[in-house]
Amino acid sequence: MKVLVSDNLSELGVQIFREAEGIEVDVKVGLSPDDLKQIIGQYHGLAIRGATKVTADIIAAADNLKVVGRAGTGLDNVDIPAASKRGIVVMNTPGGNTVTTAEHTISMMMALARNIPQATSSMKQGKWEKKKFSGTELFNKTLGIVGLGKIGSVVADRTMGLGMRVVAYDPFLSEEQAKQMGIRLCTLQEVFKEADFLTLHVPLTDETRNLICEKNISIMKDGVRIVNCSRGPVINEDDLAAAIESGKVAGAAVDVYAVEPPGLTRLVSNDKVICTPHLGASTQEAQDNVAVAVATQIRDYLLDGTIRNAVNAPAVAGEALENLKPYLDLARRLGSFLGQTIQTGIKSVEAQYSGVVTDMELKPITTSFLTGLLTPIVADEVNQVNAPMVAKERGILMSETKVSRGEDFLSLLRFTVVTERREHLVEGTLFGKSEPRMVRYGPFRGEFDLSGNLVLLQGYDKPGVIGKVGTALGAKGVNISHFQFARKIPGGEALLFLNTDSRVEDAALDELRSLDYVESARRLTI
Numbered sequence: 047m048k049v050l051v052s053d054n055l056s057e058l059g060v061q062i063f064r065e066a067e068g069i070e071v072d073v074k075v076g077l078s079p080d081d082l083k084q085i086i087g088q089y090h091g092l093a094i095r096g097a098t099k100v101t102a103d104i105i106a107a108a109d110n111l112k113v114v115g116r117a118g119t120g121l122d123n124v125d126i127p128a129a130s131k132r133g134i135v136v137m138n139t140p141g142g143n144t145v146t147t148a149e150h151t152i153s154m155m156m157a158l159a160r161n162i163p164q165a166t167s168s169m170k171q172g173k174w175e176k177k178k179f180s181g182t183e184l185f186n187k188t189l190g191i192v193g194l195g196k197i198g199s200v201v202a203d204r205t206m207g208l209g210m211r212v213v214a215y216d217p218f219l220s221e222e223q224a225k226q227m228g229i230r231l232c233t234l235q236e237v238f239k240e241a242d243f244l245t246l247h248v249p250l251t252d253e254t255r256n257l258i259c260e261k262n263i264s265i266m267k268d269g270v271r272i273v274n275c276s277r278g279p280v281i282n283e284d285d286l287a288a289a290i291e292s293g294k295v296a297g298a299a300v301d302v303y304a305v306e307p308p309g310l311t312r313l314v315s316n317d318k319v320i321c322t323p324h325l326g327a328s329t330q331e332a333q334d335n336v337a338v339a340v341a342t343q344i345r346d347y348l349l350d351g352t353i354r355n356a357v358n359a360p361a362v363a364g365e366a367l368e369n370l371k372p373y374l375d376l377a378r379r380l381g382s383f384l385g386q387t388i389q390t391g392i393k394s395v396e397a398q399y400s401g402v403v404t405d406m407e408l409k410p411i412t413t414s415f416l417t418g419l420l421t422p423i424v425a426d427e428v429n430q431v432n433a434p435m436v437a438k439e440r441g442i443l444m445s446e447t448k449v450s451r452g453e454d455f456l457s458l459l460r461f462t463v464v465t466e467r468r469e470h471l472v473e474g475t476l477f478g479k480s481e482p483r484m485v486r487y488g489p490f491r492g493e494f495d496l497s498g499n500l501v502l503l504q505g506y507d508k509p510g511v512i513g514k515v516g517t518a519l520g521a522k523g524v525n526i527s528h529f530q531f532a533r534k535i536p537g538g539e540a541l542l543f544l545n546t547d548s549r550v551e552d553a554a555l556d557e558l559r560s561l562d563y564v565e566s567a568r569r570l571t572i
């Protein structure tokens with residue numbers, strides 16, 4: 047497995063790749079988009095920070111890429127839908143830079159309140175401008191926080207210690223959660239109206255883009271000070287610059303920009319604006335945290351499929367993964383079996399779980415079934431990341447339920463696939479702790495081993511059929527390793543399920559089909 051580190055990652059992270067058996071790492075920082083596109087095809091993993099832009103164009107060239115790991119939080123530099131479509135897991139490292147970014151925010155707010163950068167610069171010109179740089183206290187002022195997530199809540203906690211009154215807006219947080227932090231949740235309008243200082247800690251989304259614009263600034267307090275250590279496009283830079291020039295906004299502290307580096311924009315050039323070059327996460331501690339986290343996550347995914355902190359796949363790790371793995375395997379086999387027997391368009395998939403499996407995370411199991419089901423049907427690679435998307439694109443309705451069924455099995459997985467023509471049902475369970483078995487196919491019950499070369503014969507339960515099948519295959523040199531016979535009623539419809547040591551060629555299949563009482567013969571590989 048080859049991993050490319052394309053941004054400045056702490057050495058501790060690179061070391062983890064170097065020490066991992068089965069991983070080869072290249073560190074190439076500062077590649078142009080064209081250069082990255084040229085080489086990305088060789089890599090299975092990509093470790094980045096914010097500088098590398100993983101666009102749809104790069105992803106289209108990433109023929110072997112399985113995982114993109116962001117050492118940090120914001121993923122606005124990764125085209126997540128494009129990655130998901132190609133089955134590439136996208137991960138970040140939440141929490142690793144939270145304290146550092148919160149501390150930077152508070153440093154920026156204090157520096158802004160006391161004009162520290164401007165005063166420093168003045169002194170370095172030999173001046174002593176005491177009056178010009180008189181500032182304002184934070185004590186007893188209202189801090190408005192937009193986005194009370196990890197960073198926002200650390201900012202809240204620390205600034206309450208400075209005697210600030212904190213109000214916050216976060217539509218995804220409950221009153222109760224905010225109350226536990228001792229913070230009053232308000233509407234966005236209230237936060238804008240009440241804040242003496244306003245700080246932004248939201249991800250860049252369609253809702254947050256351009257949030258600080260002329261219209262919203264107009265409802266803020268005169269003399270408000272604005273801090274942005276989230277993402278540049280959350281602020282309309284021209285509107286903010288204009289509001290500072292007019293005196294409506296007293297000043298701004300900015301770490302992130304619409305375009306990075308921004309050059310000498312109207313905002314950056316303004317004396318009342320203090321700025322840092324996207325330094326929010328730049329401390330040794332945070333960089334070590336996020337590099338170690340991302341390298342460990344990428345390594346574990348590439349080497350054993352453990353998914354942690356992915357934004358486009360359910361998280362499965364550690365002990366939970368160990369318990370889940372046999373079920374993931376069982377579900378994939380059941381899916382693969384049906385995917386190879388179904389011949390018409392799929393309308394819906396229903397997953398029903400009963401027994402001890404219901405204590406586990408079921409979504410990955412359903413996705414694993416889908417992966418098996420869709421792989422024989424669609425041309426592109428289908429995996430845990432893109433299977434739900436592929437199903438959705440094909441208009442397949444999904445449902446997943448837990449049922450209590452007084453069955454004979456410790457756990458039972460039932461999947462019902464409805465096609466344009468009919469309903470296909472399979473049930474599966476684990477024998478022992480990890481032996482996957484299909485125990486029902488439509489009306490037929492048995493103990494079917496879904497592995498290797500299979501032949502599925504449907505016909506009628508008549509004397510001599512089994513012998514003829516064995517003789518026909520034997521004549522072609524095919525050895526049967528496992529044999530299951532199931533029927534509804536004596537003499538009625540029957541199923542012959544064969545595991546063979548070698549692949550059954552077309553001629554042998556044709557011969558099986560020509561036998562009396564054999565209606566169909568199908569070859570499957572699982």
Ligand SMILES: NC(=O)C1=CN([C@@H]2O[C@H](COP(=O)(O)OP(=O)(O)OC[C@H]3O[C@@H](n4cnc5c(N)ncnc54)[C@H](O)[C@@H]3O)[C@@H](O)[C@H]2O)C=CC1
Binds near residue numbers: 196276
């Ligand atoms: N300047 C820097 O170097 C850094 C910047 N960041 C930026 O800070 C952002 C926040 O980071 P974390 O706190 O770790 O993420 P988080 O996911 O813990 O918090 C984000 C919060 O924003 C809230 N939110 C989402 N949409 C919202 C909306 N429309 N209005 C109000 N709130 C909304 C969410 O509910 C969540 O609570 C990141 O997305 C990233 O863009 C993060 C780390 C370093």
Ligand SMILES: O=C(O)C(=O)COP(=O)(O)O
Binds near residue numbers: 096097120326
């Ligand atoms: O983690 C984040 O979201 C950041 O913005 C930090 O960005 P960086 O790793 O310094 O490019």
